[in-house]
Amino acid sequence: MPSMSTIQIFSRLVKLVFPLIGFMICAILMGVAGFLCAIFIPVLSSMALVKDPTFSFHTIVILLFVCALLRGILRYAEQACNHYIAFKLLARIRDQVFGALRRLCPAKLEVKDKGNLISLITSDIELLEVFYAHTISPICIAFVTSLVCVMIQMQFGWIYGLYSLLAYIVVGVVLPIYISKQSRHIGVEYRKEAANLNSYVLESMRGLKESMQYMDTNRRLSGLNHQTALLANREMELKHFQAKTISLTNLCVVLLSLGLCLIHVFLNSSMESMIVSSVLQISSFGPVIALANLGSTLSQTIGAGQRVISLLDEIPMVEEVVNGNEAKFNKLDISNVDFAYDEEQILKNMNLNIQENEVIGIQGKSGSGKSTLLKLLMRFWNVSSGNILVDGMDIKNLNTSNLRKNEGYVTQETILFHDTIENNLRVAKQDATIEEIQLACKKANIHEYIQSLPNGYKTMVEELGSSLSGGERQRMGLARMFLHNSKLVLLDEPTSNLDSLNEGIILKAIYKSRKDKTIVFVSHRESTLAHCDRVIHMESNRVS
Template sequence: MKRNNLQILSRLIVFVKPMIGIMIVAVLMGVAGFMAAILIPVLGAYGIYNVRTGQPLTTIVAAMILCAILRGVLRYAEQACNHYIAFKLLAHIRDIIFGKLRELSFAKLEVKDKGNLISLITSDVELLEVFYAHTISPVCIALIVSLICIVWQWSMDWKLGVCALAAYMSVGMGIPYVLSKRSSASGRELRKESGEQMAFVLESVRGLKELMWFHGVQKREEEILKKTKELAQKEKRVKEVMAQGMSLTNAAVIVFTVIIFVLAIHTSDRQCAVLISPILMISSFGPVIALSNLGTGLAQTLGAGNRLLDLLEEKVTVEEVTNGKNTGFDDLQAEGIDFAYDQEQVLKDFSLQIPQNRILGIQGKSGCGKSTLLKLLMRMWDVDAGKITIDGENIKNINTHCIRSHESLVSQETMLFHDSIAANLRIAKADAADEELVEACKKANIHDFIMTLPQGYDTRVAELGSSVSGGEKQRIGLARAFLHDGNVLLLDEPTSNLDSLNEGAILKAVDDHKKGKTIILISHRASSLQFADQIVKMTKYEKK
């Protein structure tokens, strides 16, 4: 979705609301710190003027030393407040992002580019630190310090005040506005391409084995290099605008300082104004120069913010139910359901009565909707027409927690986190005792393998590297499902990575596990379906 810069900034500022008290402290510290810095050269100018009039310098020197000390202390306090706000908010925003991803559920996550999501959660969120730590309070500080300096210049002569106003508006608003117009589109494009680049590299790493096997490494390297060069060119354009901004800002500072010096000579009737006014002017540009640099520096931040807002505003496909009904999962059936991925129809007027406490085997060619059916039964997606009922109640009216507590899924690919084997198993049941882990793993025929590991169940997956085979991962996934001990066990090709010996052991464990359980088993292998009490054959939907 396209948004202008003001819309993006206004939406990002909303996140600051819980930290408004600390933000006010940061602004006050910043104003005091900049005024202390400005006073050092200005007091020096007053000292030079006092020498000419024969007045002592003791008080002025003491004041300059005090201002120098205060400048360091106040600057530290301001930066500490700003970065405290920034990192607290970044943690809060990441929490919001993960919450949103959870809301979007499996349906959206399946079709999203994982590389882009990683880029959003990591580098895009980090770029927001520029906004929260170096934008909001600096804008307020620049406004207040500039007003103080304008009044000060005005007190010496109104023409000096008007010149100061024009200078601060040009450097703090005019130049940043022009540069932001030039760089905002480039910044958004850079963030988009950066996410795509990360996705491409991630895909290349995951598929490295296939690339090496089929001699595709060199071509892939060339594509990565090409994309990197294109990305570097876009970043170069953004940097060029930043360099132009710095040049314009420095030129404007010099020009306005000269103008105010000339005005002080010709218009002010106070002798000290000729010395004080230009020194005050050139030493007070610090806050507005920071704003000028933001005009281009914020380009990528605004792009990152826009991507973040796109995610947060994305509509939820399957909403979680928290105030619905709970059921016992005794009767499960699909009644005339239709389902399509975008325009690709997968299921049409499909009905199925799932026998209770039995093993139902499902056969069918790839693309006929077998795995899709399991996802619909788990309500990862909602059907387009018809309904899925549990104990006679539409699945859409049943609490999401109830569905997940009663159903377990073992898919073709098992995800193991970089934690201990025991911790990976306890994902299914956080308070499981060690004895329960052992029992579940024995059922899944993986206990003996785990006991050969250096620390047994406490062995960390990261330490095993590639020594864990796909079959062993799958058996750990099956052990998780046994540990979860739900009423309904959904098995999507659970033996696809196993040899015939382990397949037999696993299926025997599944058969032994079926007491009081409803099991749906999807498999291409006829041998895997020998334990099924009933077999259903699915055919691919063909549009007439």
């Protein structure tokens, strides 16, 4: 992950606010007015105490009541605008992140840590709320409010206005920059440790049966305790720094306020002027104190922002084609194809011609590149060299939508969502009728099983299909393939989890539909490949 400066991260995040600039201006104006009301309450009280002739006592009481009432209303309105902006932008960022994940999949997502991605999608994006709701407008509010207070202080003398300006710069600019630089590393590391813990927990939950079977639970528990301790140490480090930040900020406020009093004494100001000016100074630090405290709380936000932006900027291994060619998928030619992944040679000088409506079987040892070949035909990855031609056109130049429409791919593992069986099948064809879904399930020999369930096709499937057996999940995947009804069908060990009876029924349905399809089988089973037009063998990364 390339490192980004804090300013680069902030500038990228701020650009997203422009469509909602009207709400941001409202939040700033109401925030300034609200803080001025809060400041004027003690200032007016001090004026009443010293019997300042500017306002009568009766007028001061009315102004105090008005300021107190407006302070609550304006504060609520400011926060409402800020959080409206924040939640709108978080929704927009989530949409962009999911778009980036779609763009990067499947090639790059196969090697990314799933727990890390979950942490980014949930916690990291949520942390950006601090920036949008509690950072941008407070900076502007602090600037405008401080400027107004400096102008009021100048009514007592230019030296007091200048001193107030310097005091606001120290608390609102110097301290936040210093604190942010000191705490950024802690915040970035905290987000990393949180992501690592998420990954470890997710991995442990998925492998719980294996851990129990091999009595490995104690080791996994020790690992969980270790990951938790690392995160707790980072959090403790962060909390200690935040405590130091608050103490340092309060110390600066006290010393700077005391400094103004000493200037009044040194210049022989009147007691009335010193009291009102000092009260104004002390009460006006609120907006800049909020900025000083942001220095530590933003450390996590900076880390989260960097992780989100890095994902959005990541370049996919395979670019989606929109304005390309359209093919009918009548013929496939694989010519001199080489493919390597992370410097490991998977395919070398691969040559294969597949004719229309032909059924091809592929056999080979594990690691010979059979599954990789199917992924290249799906264009999940691009070949390192050589060409894959569809109807004489390079697969790289075909519209991605054309590929997805005309290719059906059944993997060794069928992924099911926490939804109804019907909706899980509609993944293959969203506008499918219930009759089409049932026909596909009959071909996959799972219709009767679904009908036997209390809610039939409306039965909910648990996460990752855990409520179904391996064979049932595989038949669901085959039902999707039948429903998709694509021209080119790629089957990677499609019957590995099925008994011979179910395998025979499904193979019969597949071969029955071959009249208008080109089918590529990858399997170790002789029975699966028995009716193929030809069977090729892959050895040493090539066709033998």
